[in-house]
Amino acid sequence: MKAHATVVNCPTCGKPVEWRPENHFRPFCSERCKQIDLGAWANEEYRVPVQEDPANTPENDDAT
Numbered sequence: 001m002k003a004h005a006t007v008v009n010c011p012t013c014g015k016p017v018e019w020r021p022e023n024h025f026r027p028f029c030s031e032r033c034k035q036i037d038l039g040a041w042a043n044e045e046y047r048v049p050v051q052e053d054p055a056n057t058p059e060n061d062d063a064t
């Protein structure tokens with residue numbers, strides 16, 4: 001009897017990927033898919049909030 005490998009689907013392209021220790025890109029099928037997913041995450045999920053220009057706020061008014 002041989003142990004069957006766990007198979008997951010690549011989150012980027014949906015391709016079946018064997019979950020093995022030597023697969024450094026799991027759950028992705030390849031480095032490319034991993035990079036694509038990280039890029040999407042960085043762009044859409046972890047958007048840096050827009051900072052307002054401090055020089056443009058009323059608090060910088062001359063308060064004397």
Ligand SMILES: [Zn+2]
Nearest residue numbers: 010013029033
């Ligand atoms: Zn893939």
